[in-house]
Amino acid sequence: MNTAYSQWNFIQYLRENVVKTCFLSANTGYYASHFSAIHCNTYTIYKTTDAWNTSTAMYSHGENYYPDYLTDMCFLNETTGFKLCGNMFLGVSKTTDGGSSWTDVPNNTYLWDVSKISYPNENLGYYLASRDYQSSLINVIVSNNGFCTVDSLSDLYRNAYEIDFVNDSTGFIFCRDTAQNYICIQSTDSAKTWNTVLTSGPEKLMNIQFTSLHTGYIAGRNGTLYKSVDSGQSWNPIATNTSQLVNSLYFVNDSLGFLACNNGLLIKTMNGGISWSTENTGITNDIKQVYFANESTGYFLDNKGQMYKKSSVGIDEHNNNNPISNEVELFPNPASKMLNIRYGKSEQAFSFQILNQAGLAVSKTVRIRSGNYLNIDNLKPGVYFLKIESNEGFTLKKFVKL
Numbered sequence: 001m002n003t004a005y006s007q008w009n010f011i012q013y014l015r016e017n018v019v020k021t022c023f024l025s026a027n028t029g030y031y032a033s034h035f036s037a038i039h040c041n042t043y044t045i046y047k048t049t050d051a052w053n054t055s056t057a058m059y060s061h062g063e064n065y066y067p068d069y070l071t072d073m074c075f076l077n078e079t080t081g082f083k084l085c086g087n088m089f090l091g092v093s094k095t096t097d098g099g100s101s102w103t104d105v106p107n108n109t110y111l112w113d114v115s116k117i118s119y120p121n122e123n124l125g126y127y128l129a130s131r132d133y134q135s136s137l138i139n140v141i142v143s144n145n146g147f148c149t150v151d152s153l154s155d156l157y158r159n160a161y162e163i164d165f166v167n168d169s170t171g172f173i174f175c176r177d178t179a180q181n182y183i184c185i186q187s188t189d190s191a192k193t194w195n196t197v198l199t200s201g202p203e204k205l206m207n208i209q210f211t212s213l214h215t216g217y218i219a220g221r222n223g224t225l226y227k228s229v230d231s232g233q234s235w236n237p238i239a240t241n242t243s244q245l246v247n248s249l250y251f252v253n254d255s256l257g258f259l260a261c262n263n264g265l266l267i268k269t270m271n272g273g274i275s276w277s278t279e280n281t282g283i284t285n286d287i288k289q290v291y292f293a294n295e296s297t298g299y300f301l302d303n304k305g306q307m308y309k310k311s312s313v314g315i316d317e318h319n320n321n322n323p324i325s326n327e328v329e330l331f332p333n334p335a336s337k338m339l340n341i342r343y344g345k346s347e348q349a350f351s352f353q354i355l356n357q358a359g360l361a362v363s364k365t366v367r368i369r370s371g372n373y374l375n376i377d378n379l380k381p382g383v384y385f386l387k388i389e390s391n392e393g394f395t396l397k398k399f400v401k402l
Contacts (some may be wrong), residue, residue, distance in 0.1 A: 003072055008279070008280070008282055008283075008300075008308045008309070008310050009196045009308060009309055009310075009383040010306055010307075010334070010382070010383055010400050011051075011052050011053055011307055011308065011309045011381075011382060012048075012052050012053060012054070012055065012269065012306075012307045012381065013305060013306055013307075013381070013402065014031055014046075014055070014301065014305040014306070014307055015033040015305040016303075016304055016305040017033050017034045017035070017036075017242050017305070017372070018031055018072070018257075018288075018301065018305050019031075019032045019033060019034055019070055019071075019073070020032050020072060020073045020079070021074065021289055021301055022030050022074065022075045023077075023299065023354060024075060024077065024078060024222060024362045025292035025293060026051060026294070026297050027048075027049055027050060027051045028047075028048065028049050028397045029047070029048050029052065029291075030045060030046065030047050030048075030058075030073070030075055030081065030099060031045075031046050031055070032044065032045045032046070032070050032073050032083070033046070033305075034069070034070070036065075039067070040062070040063065040064045040067060041062050041067035041068065041069055042060060042061065042062030042063065042067070042068065043060065043061060043068060043070040043085065044057050044059070044060040044064060044067065045057070045058050045059045045060070045070075045073070045083070045099050046058060047098060047099055047288065047388045049401050051309065052299060052307050052309060053321070053380075053382070057100035057369055058098065058100055059095075059100065059101070059102060061085070061268060064387060065139065066087075066305055067087055068085060068086065068087055069085060069086065069329070070083055070084070070085045070331075071085060071086075071090065071115065071116075072115070072116050072117050074117060074118065074119055076119060076121070077120060078098060079095075079096055079097060079098045079308070080094070080095065080096055080122050081094070081095050081098075081099060082094050082105070082113060082117060082119050082125065083102065083216050083306055084093075084097075084111075084116070084117045084127075085178060089110075089111075089112060090111045090112060091104055091105070091107075091111060091230035092104070092105040092107060092111065092114075092117060092125065092127070092143070093105060094122070098383065101320055105125070105143065105146055106146040107141075107143050107146055107148050108147060108148050109148040109150060110128070110329055111127065111141070111143060112133070112143065113129045113130040113131075113132070113133060113135075113139075114127045114128065114129045115128055115129065115130070115160075115161070116128040116161075116162060116163045117163075118163045118164050118165045119165075119170065120165045120167050120168050120171075121168065122164070123144065123145050124142075124143070124144055124145075124168055124230040125142075125143040126141070126142055126143075126163055126165050126171055126191060126302065127140065127141040127142075127143065127163075128140060128160055128162075128163040128173065128188075129141055130290070131152060131348075135156075135159055136158035136159045137152070137153070137155060138153040138157050138158060138173070138175060139151065139152050139153070140153065140163070140173075142175075142190060142191050142192040151191050151192060153173075153185075153194055154178055154194070155178075156178055157173070157175050157176075157177065157185060157194065158176055158177075158178070158184075159174050159175055159176045160174065160175035160246075161174055161175065162174040162205070162208075163205070164207075164208050164214075166232075168190065169187075169188060169189060169190045170186070170187065170188050170231070170232070171187050171191065172184055172185065172186050172187075172197075172208055172277065173185050173187075173194070174205045174208075177196070177199070177237055178270065180203070180371045181199050181201050182199075182200045182201065182202070182203060182205050183196050183198060183199050183200070183205075184196070184197055184198040184200075184218060184235070185235070186232050190253075197228075197233060197234060197235060198218065198226060200224070200226070200237075203220045203221055203222045204220070204221040204223055205218055205220060205221070205226075206218075206219040206220065206221055206247060206248055206249070207219055207248050207249060208244060209249060209250065209251055210232070211251045211252075211253050211254050212254055212296055213231060214228075214229055214230060214231050214394040215227070215228065215229055215254045215272075216228045216231070216232050217249055217251055217257060217273075218235065218236075218249075219246050219247075219248060219259060220246065221245055221246055221248055222245065222342060223239070223240045223241070223242040223243075223244070223245075223259075223261075223374065224237050224238065224239065224240070225237070225238040225239075225240055225249070225259070225273045227272065228239070229274055231327060238273040240259060240273070240275075240276055240372050241276070242259065242265065242267055242276075244261035244262045244263050244265045244349075245261060245262045246259050246260070246261050247260045247261060247262070247286065247287060247288050247289070248260045248288065248289050248290060248393035249290075250289075250290045250292060251289050252292045252293075252295065254272060255269075255270055255271055255272050256268075256269070256292075256295060257269050257272070257273065258279075258290045258292060258298070259276075259290075260288065260289060260290040260300055261286075261287060262285060262286040262287070263284055263285075264281050264282070264283040264285060264286075265278065265281075265283045265287070266278070266281050266290060266300060267279065268278040279310075279398070281300070281308065281343075283302060283306050283308070285302040285303055285306070286302060286303040287300050287301070287302055287303075288300075288301050288303050289301045293298070296310070297309075297310065298310045312345040328341070328342075328343045328388055328395060328397055329341075329342045329343065330342075330386065330397050330399050333400060334399070334400035334401065334402045335376060335399065335400070335401065335402065336376075336377075336401070336402040337374040337375070337376065337377045338374065338375060338376065338377075339374045339376050339386070339399060340373050340374075341368065341372060341373075341374060341386075341388075347352070350367065350368070350388050350389060350390050351365050351366070351367050351388070351389040351390075352365070352366050352367070352374060352386060352387070352388055352389075353365045353366075353386075353387045353389075354366060354374075354385070354386055354387075355381070355384065355385045355386075355387055356382075356384060357383075362384070370396070373385075376401055379401045380401070381401050381402055382400070382401055383398065383399075383400055383401075384398070384399055384400075384401060385397065385398055385399075386398075386399060
Protein backbone atom coordinates (compact mmCIF):
# COMPACT_ATOMS: atom_id res chain seq x y z
CA MET A 1 0.00 0.00 0.00
CA ASN A 2 2.95 2.38 0.37
CA THR A 3 4.39 1.98 -3.12
CA ALA A 4 4.98 5.40 -4.71
CA TYR A 5 3.72 5.93 -8.24
CA SER A 6 2.85 8.84 -10.50
CA GLN A 7 -0.69 9.84 -11.37
CA TRP A 8 -2.75 12.86 -12.39
CA ASN A 9 -4.94 14.20 -9.60
CA PHE A 10 -7.63 16.88 -9.58
CA ILE A 11 -6.49 19.71 -7.28
CA GLN A 12 -8.64 22.80 -7.90
CA TYR A 13 -11.67 24.02 -9.80
CA LEU A 14 -10.79 27.38 -11.33
CA ARG A 15 -13.81 28.27 -13.51
CA GLU A 16 -15.18 27.38 -16.92
CA ASN A 17 -14.65 30.94 -18.15
CA VAL A 18 -10.87 31.11 -17.64
CA VAL A 19 -9.45 33.74 -20.02
CA LYS A 20 -5.71 33.31 -19.51
CA THR A 21 -3.43 31.15 -17.37
CA CYS A 22 0.21 32.05 -16.68
CA PHE A 23 2.46 29.39 -15.14
CA LEU A 24 5.66 30.73 -13.57
CA SER A 25 7.03 27.82 -11.52
CA ALA A 26 5.97 24.60 -9.83
CA ASN A 27 4.34 26.62 -7.06
CA THR A 28 3.38 30.00 -8.54
CA GLY A 29 1.00 31.08 -11.28
CA TYR A 30 -1.83 33.43 -12.26
CA TYR A 31 -5.14 33.10 -14.03
CA ALA A 32 -7.90 35.49 -15.05
CA SER A 33 -11.60 34.69 -15.39
CA HIS A 34 -14.71 36.53 -16.62
CA PHE A 35 -18.13 36.81 -15.08
CA SER A 36 -20.97 37.98 -17.35
CA ALA A 37 -24.60 38.90 -16.66
CA ILE A 38 -27.17 41.30 -18.09
CA HIS A 39 -25.51 44.74 -18.42
CA CYS A 40 -22.53 43.43 -16.46
CA ASN A 41 -19.09 42.00 -17.19
CA THR A 42 -16.27 41.73 -14.70
CA TYR A 43 -12.92 40.02 -14.65
CA THR A 44 -10.86 38.78 -11.70
CA ILE A 45 -7.15 37.96 -11.55
CA TYR A 46 -6.16 35.14 -9.20
CA LYS A 47 -2.75 34.03 -7.90
CA THR A 48 -1.50 30.73 -6.48
CA THR A 49 1.67 30.30 -4.44
CA ASP A 50 1.00 26.77 -3.15
CA ALA A 51 1.17 24.67 -6.31
CA TRP A 52 -2.45 25.41 -7.34
CA ASN A 53 -3.97 23.85 -4.23
CA THR A 54 -5.60 27.22 -3.53
CA SER A 55 -5.81 30.56 -5.33
CA THR A 56 -6.38 34.08 -4.06
CA ALA A 57 -8.28 36.86 -5.84
CA MET A 58 -5.75 39.67 -6.36
CA TYR A 59 -7.72 42.17 -8.44
CA SER A 60 -11.20 42.55 -9.90
CA HIS A 61 -12.77 45.21 -12.15
CA GLY A 62 -16.10 45.90 -13.82
CA GLU A 63 -19.57 46.40 -12.43
CA ASN A 64 -23.22 46.69 -13.40
CA TYR A 65 -23.62 49.00 -16.43
CA TYR A 66 -19.85 49.59 -16.40
CA PRO A 67 -18.51 46.36 -17.91
CA ASP A 68 -14.81 45.67 -18.30
CA TYR A 69 -13.09 42.93 -20.28
CA LEU A 70 -9.65 41.41 -19.92
CA THR A 71 -8.36 40.45 -23.37
CA ASP A 72 -4.80 39.30 -22.64
CA MET A 73 -2.36 39.01 -19.76
CA CYS A 74 1.32 38.11 -19.29
CA PHE A 75 3.67 37.92 -16.30
CA LEU A 76 7.45 38.24 -16.45
CA ASN A 77 7.94 37.00 -12.88
CA GLU A 78 6.04 36.71 -9.59
CA THR A 79 5.68 40.49 -9.18
CA THR A 80 5.69 42.11 -12.64
CA GLY A 81 2.94 41.62 -15.19
CA PHE A 82 0.82 43.32 -17.85
CA LYS A 83 -2.84 43.13 -18.83
CA LEU A 84 -4.83 44.33 -21.83
CA CYS A 85 -8.31 45.36 -20.77
CA GLY A 86 -11.12 47.85 -21.21
CA ASN A 87 -14.56 48.22 -22.75
CA MET A 88 -14.89 50.41 -25.84
CA PHE A 89 -11.37 51.74 -25.32
CA LEU A 90 -8.62 49.25 -24.54
CA GLY A 91 -5.51 50.02 -22.53
CA VAL A 92 -2.46 48.26 -21.11
CA SER A 93 -1.80 48.23 -17.37
CA LYS A 94 1.21 47.11 -15.35
CA THR A 95 1.62 45.60 -11.89
CA THR A 96 4.82 45.45 -9.84
CA ASP A 97 3.30 43.96 -6.68
CA GLY A 98 2.07 40.60 -7.92
CA GLY A 99 -1.30 41.74 -9.22
CA SER A 100 -2.68 43.62 -6.21
CA SER A 101 -2.57 47.01 -7.91
CA TRP A 102 -2.26 48.15 -11.53
CA THR A 103 -1.21 51.40 -13.20
CA ASP A 104 -1.90 52.42 -16.80
CA VAL A 105 1.03 52.24 -19.23
CA PRO A 106 1.05 55.76 -20.76
CA ASN A 107 1.03 54.79 -24.43
CA ASN A 108 0.84 57.79 -26.77
CA THR A 109 -1.40 56.15 -29.37
CA TYR A 110 -4.85 54.59 -29.56
CA LEU A 111 -5.11 50.89 -28.70
CA TRP A 112 -8.68 50.38 -29.91
CA ASP A 113 -7.95 47.39 -32.14
CA VAL A 114 -5.23 45.64 -30.08
CA SER A 115 -5.97 41.94 -29.49
CA LYS A 116 -2.75 40.52 -27.98
CA ILE A 117 0.32 41.78 -26.11
CA SER A 118 3.85 40.44 -25.64
CA TYR A 119 6.47 41.85 -23.26
CA PRO A 120 10.07 40.56 -23.56
CA ASN A 121 11.03 42.91 -20.69
CA GLU A 122 9.17 45.28 -18.39
CA ASN A 123 9.92 48.39 -20.49
CA LEU A 124 9.32 47.00 -23.97
CA GLY A 125 5.97 45.76 -25.25
CA TYR A 126 4.66 44.60 -28.63
CA TYR A 127 0.92 44.91 -29.35
CA LEU A 128 -0.89 43.04 -32.13
CA ALA A 129 -3.62 45.16 -33.73
CA SER A 130 -5.90 45.42 -36.74
CA ARG A 131 -4.96 48.22 -39.11
CA ASP A 132 -8.47 49.68 -39.03
CA TYR A 133 -11.79 48.82 -37.41
CA GLN A 134 -12.80 45.30 -38.51
CA SER A 135 -9.86 45.18 -40.93
CA SER A 136 -8.04 41.91 -41.54
CA LEU A 137 -4.74 43.73 -42.15
CA ILE A 138 -2.14 43.93 -39.41
CA ASN A 139 -0.38 46.59 -37.37
CA VAL A 140 2.22 46.01 -34.68
CA ILE A 141 2.54 48.73 -32.05
CA VAL A 142 5.91 48.90 -30.29
CA SER A 143 5.70 50.48 -26.83
CA ASN A 144 9.13 51.53 -25.53
CA ASN A 145 8.65 52.97 -22.04
CA GLY A 146 5.23 54.18 -23.22
CA PHE A 147 6.49 55.84 -26.41
CA CYS A 148 4.78 54.06 -29.30
CA THR A 149 5.61 53.45 -32.92
CA VAL A 150 3.09 51.85 -35.25
CA ASP A 151 4.36 49.51 -37.97
CA SER A 152 2.01 48.34 -40.74
CA LEU A 153 2.75 44.89 -42.09
CA SER A 154 2.55 43.88 -45.73
CA ASP A 155 -0.93 43.36 -47.18
CA LEU A 156 0.17 39.75 -47.77
CA TYR A 157 -0.42 39.14 -44.06
CA ARG A 158 -3.88 39.25 -42.46
CA ASN A 159 -6.15 37.86 -39.72
CA ALA A 160 -3.41 37.70 -37.09
CA TYR A 161 -4.29 35.97 -33.82
CA GLU A 162 -1.04 35.47 -31.87
CA ILE A 163 2.17 37.40 -31.18
CA ASP A 164 5.19 36.26 -29.16
CA PHE A 165 8.51 38.07 -28.83
CA VAL A 166 11.14 35.71 -27.45
CA ASN A 167 13.62 38.54 -26.86
CA ASP A 168 13.80 42.30 -27.41
CA SER A 169 14.19 42.08 -31.19
CA THR A 170 12.93 38.64 -32.34
CA GLY A 171 9.25 37.86 -32.50
CA PHE A 172 6.67 35.72 -34.26
CA ILE A 173 3.08 36.25 -35.42
CA PHE A 174 0.52 33.60 -36.37
CA CYS A 175 -1.76 34.81 -39.17
CA ARG A 176 -2.97 33.88 -42.67
CA ASP A 177 -1.83 34.75 -46.17
CA THR A 178 -3.89 35.84 -49.18
CA ALA A 179 -4.58 32.18 -50.05
CA GLN A 180 -5.97 31.63 -46.52
CA ASN A 181 -3.06 29.38 -45.50
CA TYR A 182 -2.08 29.52 -41.85
CA ILE A 183 1.44 30.92 -41.61
CA CYS A 184 4.05 32.00 -39.07
CA ILE A 185 5.99 35.18 -39.79
CA GLN A 186 9.18 36.32 -38.04
CA SER A 187 10.84 39.64 -37.32
CA THR A 188 14.43 39.93 -36.12
CA ASP A 189 14.61 43.74 -36.14
CA SER A 190 12.04 44.77 -33.51
CA ALA A 191 8.96 44.50 -35.78
CA LYS A 192 10.32 46.69 -38.59
CA THR A 193 10.29 43.89 -41.20
CA TRP A 194 8.64 40.48 -41.35
CA ASN A 195 9.23 37.29 -43.33
CA THR A 196 7.22 34.09 -43.71
CA VAL A 197 9.09 31.23 -42.04
CA LEU A 198 6.35 28.56 -41.92
CA THR A 199 3.32 27.77 -44.06
CA SER A 200 1.11 25.07 -42.55
CA GLY A 201 -1.72 25.22 -45.09
CA PRO A 202 -5.13 24.48 -43.53
CA GLU A 203 -3.65 23.48 -40.16
CA LYS A 204 -4.07 26.24 -37.58
CA LEU A 205 -0.96 27.03 -35.53
CA MET A 206 -1.68 27.00 -31.79
CA ASN A 207 1.32 28.23 -29.78
CA ILE A 208 5.09 28.63 -29.96
CA GLN A 209 7.84 28.03 -27.43
CA PHE A 210 11.64 28.33 -27.54
CA THR A 211 13.56 26.15 -25.10
CA SER A 212 16.97 27.56 -26.01
CA LEU A 213 18.50 30.16 -28.30
CA HIS A 214 18.24 27.94 -31.38
CA THR A 215 15.55 25.33 -30.62
CA GLY A 216 11.85 26.11 -30.83
CA TYR A 217 8.54 24.28 -31.25
CA ILE A 218 5.12 25.13 -32.70
CA ALA A 219 1.98 23.06 -32.13
CA GLY A 220 -0.31 22.43 -35.10
CA ARG A 221 -4.03 21.95 -34.46
CA ASN A 222 -4.22 18.68 -36.41
CA GLY A 223 -1.31 17.09 -34.57
CA THR A 224 1.78 18.25 -36.44
CA LEU A 225 4.73 19.41 -34.35
CA TYR A 226 6.94 21.97 -36.07
CA LYS A 227 10.54 22.21 -34.90
CA SER A 228 13.25 24.80 -35.56
CA VAL A 229 16.95 24.45 -34.76
CA ASP A 230 18.02 27.76 -36.34
CA SER A 231 16.28 30.29 -34.07
CA GLY A 232 13.03 30.15 -36.02
CA GLN A 233 14.28 30.88 -39.53
CA SER A 234 13.02 27.51 -40.78
CA TRP A 235 10.66 24.86 -39.41
CA ASN A 236 10.45 21.11 -40.04
CA PRO A 237 7.17 19.19 -39.57
CA ILE A 238 7.14 16.16 -37.27
CA ALA A 239 4.15 13.80 -37.30
CA THR A 240 2.80 12.85 -33.88
CA ASN A 241 0.11 10.51 -35.26
CA THR A 242 -2.42 11.71 -32.71
CA SER A 243 -6.07 11.29 -33.62
CA GLN A 244 -7.17 14.19 -31.40
CA LEU A 245 -7.05 17.92 -32.04
CA VAL A 246 -4.14 19.68 -30.31
CA ASN A 247 -4.71 22.73 -28.10
CA SER A 248 -1.22 23.64 -26.86
CA LEU A 249 2.33 22.43 -26.22
CA TYR A 250 4.90 22.82 -23.47
CA PHE A 251 8.54 21.74 -23.56
CA VAL A 252 10.64 21.48 -20.40
CA ASN A 253 13.86 21.46 -22.44
CA ASP A 254 15.00 20.73 -26.00
CA SER A 255 13.98 17.05 -25.66
CA LEU A 256 11.15 16.68 -23.14
CA GLY A 257 7.78 18.00 -24.27
CA PHE A 258 4.01 17.53 -24.08
CA LEU A 259 1.01 18.15 -26.33
CA ALA A 260 -2.39 18.91 -24.76
CA CYS A 261 -5.24 17.49 -26.84
CA ASN A 262 -8.98 16.98 -26.87
CA ASN A 263 -10.75 14.11 -25.07
CA GLY A 264 -8.28 13.93 -22.20
CA LEU A 265 -5.30 13.04 -24.38
CA LEU A 266 -1.86 14.20 -23.26
CA ILE A 267 1.12 12.90 -25.21
CA LYS A 268 4.79 13.07 -24.24
CA THR A 269 8.11 13.02 -26.08
CA MET A 270 11.53 12.56 -24.52
CA ASN A 271 13.55 12.93 -27.72
CA GLY A 272 12.40 16.17 -29.29
CA GLY A 273 9.37 14.71 -31.05
CA ILE A 274 10.88 11.61 -32.66
CA SER A 275 8.67 9.28 -30.62
CA TRP A 276 5.63 9.77 -28.38
CA SER A 277 3.91 8.05 -25.49
CA THR A 278 0.48 8.63 -23.94
CA GLU A 279 -0.02 9.93 -20.42
CA ASN A 280 -2.86 8.27 -18.49
CA THR A 281 -4.77 11.37 -17.40
CA GLY A 282 -7.95 9.57 -16.34
CA ILE A 283 -10.26 12.22 -17.87
CA THR A 284 -12.21 12.69 -21.09
CA ASN A 285 -12.52 16.49 -21.03
CA ASP A 286 -10.46 18.50 -23.51
CA ILE A 287 -7.06 19.55 -22.14
CA LYS A 288 -6.55 23.24 -22.89
CA GLN A 289 -3.08 23.91 -21.47
CA VAL A 290 -0.17 21.94 -20.02
CA TYR A 291 2.88 23.02 -17.99
CA PHE A 292 5.75 21.05 -16.48
CA ALA A 293 8.23 22.48 -13.97
CA ASN A 294 10.37 19.34 -14.39
CA GLU A 295 9.90 15.78 -15.60
CA SER A 296 7.95 14.64 -12.53
CA THR A 297 5.88 17.71 -11.60
CA GLY A 298 3.32 18.99 -14.08
CA TYR A 299 -0.11 20.57 -14.42
CA PHE A 300 -2.87 20.73 -16.97
CA LEU A 301 -6.10 22.71 -17.24
CA ASP A 302 -9.17 21.20 -18.89
CA ASN A 303 -12.02 22.93 -20.69
CA LYS A 304 -14.21 22.77 -17.56
CA GLY A 305 -11.82 24.94 -15.58
CA GLN A 306 -10.38 22.04 -13.58
CA MET A 307 -6.67 21.96 -12.71
CA TYR A 308 -4.84 18.63 -12.41
CA LYS A 309 -1.38 17.89 -11.07
CA LYS A 310 1.02 15.03 -11.72
CA SER A 311 3.12 13.94 -8.78
CA SER A 312 4.35 10.87 -6.93
CA VAL A 313 2.04 9.65 -4.19
CA GLY A 314 2.42 7.15 -1.39
CA ILE A 315 -0.66 5.02 -1.88
CA ASP A 316 -1.49 2.45 -4.54
CA GLU A 317 -5.21 2.10 -5.09
CA HIS A 318 -4.64 -1.07 -7.09
CA ASN A 319 -3.30 -2.93 -4.03
CA ASN A 320 -6.73 -4.28 -3.19
CA ASN A 321 -7.18 -7.75 -1.67
CA ASN A 322 -10.85 -7.66 -0.68
CA PRO A 323 -13.18 -9.77 -2.82
CA ILE A 324 -15.92 -7.10 -2.60
CA SER A 325 -13.69 -4.57 -4.39
CA ASN A 326 -15.68 -4.70 -7.63
CA GLU A 327 -19.01 -4.43 -5.81
CA VAL A 328 -18.33 -1.19 -3.93
CA GLU A 329 -19.74 2.00 -5.46
CA LEU A 330 -19.25 5.61 -4.33
CA PHE A 331 -21.59 8.34 -5.51
CA PRO A 332 -21.76 11.16 -6.30
CA ASN A 333 -18.12 11.31 -7.29
CA PRO A 334 -16.87 14.07 -7.27
CA ALA A 335 -18.83 15.15 -4.18
CA SER A 336 -18.93 18.27 -2.03
CA LYS A 337 -20.73 17.37 1.21
CA MET A 338 -21.91 13.76 1.42
CA LEU A 339 -20.54 10.53 -0.09
CA ASN A 340 -22.99 7.64 -0.54
CA ILE A 341 -21.52 4.15 -0.15
CA ARG A 342 -23.25 1.21 -1.78
CA TYR A 343 -22.00 -2.33 -2.11
CA GLY A 344 -23.37 -5.62 -3.39
CA LYS A 345 -25.30 -8.38 -1.70
CA SER A 346 -23.54 -8.39 1.68
CA GLU A 347 -25.55 -7.11 4.63
CA GLN A 348 -22.65 -6.83 7.05
CA ALA A 349 -21.27 -3.47 8.21
CA PHE A 350 -17.84 -2.47 7.00
CA SER A 351 -15.20 -0.15 8.47
CA PHE A 352 -14.41 3.00 6.53
CA GLN A 353 -11.49 5.42 6.79
CA ILE A 354 -10.49 8.35 4.57
CA LEU A 355 -6.84 8.58 3.48
CA ASN A 356 -5.03 11.40 1.71
CA GLN A 357 -2.77 10.84 -1.30
CA ALA A 358 0.22 10.11 0.94
CA GLY A 359 -1.69 7.24 2.56
CA LEU A 360 -2.26 9.06 5.85
CA ALA A 361 -5.61 8.86 7.64
CA VAL A 362 -7.55 12.13 7.72
CA SER A 363 -10.64 10.71 9.46
CA LYS A 364 -11.50 8.30 12.25
CA THR A 365 -12.57 4.75 11.46
CA VAL A 366 -16.36 4.40 11.26
CA ARG A 367 -18.68 1.44 10.61
CA ILE A 368 -21.69 1.95 8.33
CA ARG A 369 -23.92 -0.24 6.21
CA SER A 370 -24.62 -0.07 2.50
CA GLY A 371 -26.64 2.97 1.45
CA ASN A 372 -25.47 5.20 4.30
CA TYR A 373 -23.82 8.56 3.75
CA LEU A 374 -20.35 9.61 4.85
CA ASN A 375 -19.96 13.31 5.70
CA ILE A 376 -16.97 14.82 3.84
CA ASP A 377 -17.94 18.48 4.21
CA ASN A 378 -14.93 19.24 6.44
CA LEU A 379 -12.34 17.94 3.93
CA LYS A 380 -10.28 20.33 1.83
CA PRO A 381 -10.89 20.05 -1.95
CA GLY A 382 -8.69 17.40 -3.53
CA VAL A 383 -8.27 13.67 -4.19
CA TYR A 384 -8.77 11.10 -1.41
CA PHE A 385 -9.06 7.36 -0.95
CA LEU A 386 -11.73 5.53 1.03
CA LYS A 387 -10.27 2.49 2.76
CA ILE A 388 -12.96 -0.17 3.17
CA GLU A 389 -12.12 -3.06 5.55
CA SER A 390 -13.83 -6.35 6.34
CA ASN A 391 -12.77 -9.64 7.86
CA GLU A 392 -11.57 -10.69 4.39
CA GLY A 393 -9.20 -7.77 3.84
CA PHE A 394 -9.49 -4.23 2.49
CA THR A 395 -10.14 -2.32 -0.70
CA LEU A 396 -9.40 1.29 -1.72
CA LYS A 397 -11.71 3.54 -3.70
CA LYS A 398 -10.67 6.96 -5.01
CA PHE A 399 -12.97 9.99 -4.79
CA VAL A 400 -12.71 13.72 -5.42
CA LYS A 401 -13.84 16.30 -2.86
CA LEU A 402 -15.02 19.54 -4.53
